[in-house]
Each structure stands twice: as C-alpha cells, then as structure tokens.
Amino acid sequence: MKIKPITFIKITVSIGILTFVFTRIDFIQAWNQFKHLSLLFIILALVYYTGCQFLSCWRWQIVLNSSGHSAPMSSLLNSYFAGMFLNTFLPGALGGDVYRVYRVAQVTKDSEVALVSVFLERFTGLAALSALALIGLPPAFRLIGRWDIILLFIACLGALVGAVLLILSPRLLILAEPWLEKFRLGKVAARFAKIQILLRKFAQDRTALAVSMGLSILLQLAIVYYHYLVAQQLKIPISYLQLLVFIPIIVVVTLLPISLGGLGLKEGLWIYLFNRIGLTTEQALLLSLTITALSWLLSLPGAFILLLDSTGFQLARQGKME
Numbered sequence: 621m622k623i624k625p626i627t628f629i630k631i632t633v634s635i636g637i638l639t640f641v642f643t644r645i646d647f648i649q650a651w652n653q654f655k656h657l658s659l660l661f662i663i664l665a666l667v668y669y670t671g672c673q674f675l676s677c678w679r680w681q682i683v684l685n686s687s688g689h690s691a692p693m694s695s696l697l698n699s700y701f702a703g704m705f706l707n708t709f710l711p712g713a714l715g716g717d718v719y720r721v722y723r724v725a726q727v728t729k730d731s732e733v734a735l736v737s738v739f740l741e742r743f744t745g746l747a748a749l750s751a752l753a754l755i756g757l758p759p760a761f762r763l764i765g766r767w768d769i770i771l772l773f774i775a776c777l778g779a780l781v782g783a784v785l786l787i788l789s790p791r792l793l794i795l796a797e798p799w800l801e802k803f804r805l806g807k808v809a810a811r812f813a814k815i816q817i818l819l820r821k822f823a824q825d826r827t828a829l830a831v832s833m834g835l836s837i838l839l840q841l842a843i844v845y846y847h848y849l850v851a852q853q854l855k856i857p858i859s860y861l862q863l864l865v866f867i868p869i870i871v872v873v874t875l876l877p878i879s880l881g882g883l884g885l886k887e888g889l890w891i892y893l894f895n896r897i898g899l900t901t902e903q904a905l906l907l908s909l910t911i912t913a914l915s916w917l918l919s920l921p922g923a924f925i926l927l928l929d930s931t932g933f934q935l936a937r938q939g940k941m942e
Contacts, residue, residue: 646902669846676700701918748839753780873885890907
C-alpha cells in the first residue's frame with residue numbers, strides 16, 4: 621500500500637522525536653520508578669478509566685435521546701471501545717468516530733442522527749475542555765510561574781475557546797472562512813456550518829444540554845484526576861492543579877496534524893513541561909508512556925469487537941484515509 625506524503629511526514633516526526641527522547645533518558649532510573657506500579661493499581665486504574673468511558677457513553681446517550689432516538693448502553697460502550705482501539709493503533713484520528721457513527725446508525729436506522737450525535741458529543745467535550753482550561757488559568761499564574769508555559773497555556777485556551785465560538789457563531793464562521801480556506805481547512809468550515817444548525821436544535825432541549833455539559837466537565841476533571849493517581853503511584857511529585865494546567869496544553873498541541881496520532885509529540889511536550897517545573901525527563905516520559913500503555917490495555921477489547929464486525933472496520937479505515 622502506498623503511503624501518502626503527509627502520513628510519511630507524520631511518521632517521520634513521531635519517530636524523530638521519540639528517538640531524540642529515548643537517547644537522552646536514564647533507563648535504570650525510569651525502571652526503578654516504574655516498579656512502583658503494582659498489578660492491583662493497574663487493575664484499579666483500568667476500572668477507573670472504564671468508568672470514565674461509561675460517563676462518555678451516558679453523555680452520548682443523552683444526545684441521542686434529545687433527537688428522539690435511543691441506543692442501549694452496551695452498544696454505545698462496544699462502539700466506544702472499538703473506537704479507542706482504532707484511534708490508538710491506526711494513523712489519524714477519525715476512524716474511531718467513523719466506526720461509532722456506523723454502529724449507532726445500525727441501531728437508530730438513521731445515519732444522519734448517528735452522525736449528529738457523535739458531533740454533538742464531541743462538541744460538549746470540547747466546550748468542557750475549554751471550561752477546564754479556564755479553571756486552570758488561576759493556577760497557571762500562581763503555581764507554574766513560567767512565562768513560556770503561561771503563554772502556551774493561554775494560546776491553547778484561545779484555540780479551544782475560538783473553536784467553540786466558531787461552532788456556535790454563524791457570523792464568526794463566515795468571517796473566519798476565508799482564512800480557513802487559505803490553510804486548506806474549507807471542509808472544517810463546512811462541517812462547522814452543519815453542526816451549528818444541529819446544535820441549535822439540540823440546545824432547545826435545555827435539560828439535555830445542561831446534563832450533557834455537566835457530565836462533560838465531570839469527565840474532564842476525572843481524567844485529570846486519573847493522571848494524578850498514576851503520577852502519585854509512580855512517586856512523581858506533581859499536583860492536581862499543575863496537571864489541570866498541563867493536560868489542556870497536551871490535548872490541544874497533540875491535535876495538531878504533524879505527528880502520528882500525537883505519538884512522540886506528546887512525550888516531548890510532557891518532558892518540556894516537566895522540566896520547566898523542576899521535574900526530570902525520566903519522570904515525564906514515565907507518566908506519558910504509562911498513561912499510553914494503560915490506554916492500549918483498555919482498548920484491547922475493541923479489537924475483539926472489530927473482529928466480529930469486519931464491515932465497520934473497513935469503513936473506519938476508509939475514514940482515516942480520507
């Protein structure tokens with residue numbers, strides 16, 4: 621299969637950063653800290669993150685119910701795990717969503733509603749992440765004390781808020797469309813325009829909107845706490861509030877389409893942020909790789925789901941290639 625130039629560049633960036641990182645760490649020190657991670661903790665961490673997945677599916681179910689459709693929680697969980705596997709082990713970041721749309725469309729018998737539900741579920745997550753970043757703004761000034769991190773945090777916050785406003789405001793989207801076209805993001809503008817129409821319909825159900833946003837904020841805070849628990853288990857001296865600042869930065873920067881699913885870029889960014897607050901490269905890499913390894917373990921059930929659904933897998937692969 622011929623590799624597209626953009627995919628080749630992403631692979632090169634990821635391998636290049638990882639090579640640079642792995643040639644500059646003390647593996648013995650990292651291993652000694654890694655041994656603090658017990659089997660019991662790994663099991664508890666996987667159970668905890670499965671609970672986070674359940675919150676995501678509950679939010680998704682609320683979005684579906686507001687459109688007059690329903691889907692069993694088991695079906696949503698299955699598609700979420702399969703989507704995790706696709707997003708983890710295949711290039712790009714769309715295959716998981718493509719598969720989720722496919723699976724829900726089978727249940728609702730309405731592909732448009734399935735597409736809308738995934739978009740809106742993603743949007744409430746984006747809005748919640750923006751709120752989380754706003755919550756992290758005071759700690760950024762008080763705890764971090766590094767102008768470069770503060771500027772990076774404010775830039776990421778601006779990107780998050782800007783994306784939310786683009787989705788919410790038709791006027792702003794019209795003004796931004798020529799700029800998006802210059803950066804070859806015209807398809808993004810078209811998608812945002814469709815989402816605006818759908819979002820206005822969803823917003824009419826105020827109860828569903830409020831509960832969905834509440835779950836999204838709870839979910840984002842729970843994910844930060846998940847990172848905090850892993851860091852504490854690894855004896856990494858970082859606070860919850862510091863992670864509240866770092867994680868929105870990690871999420872936004874790794875969304876940039878310059879690496880293979882954020883691989884390498886994420887590790888390099890963790891190291892940069894940790895070094896700026898006096899922590900070591902080994903500690904940063906250990907936290908990043910442990911979180912990644914746990915997500916791989918958690919996504920493995922998705923592989924079995926995909927094995928039973930070859931059609932959905934092929935659709936998801938096509939979605940990543942487009």
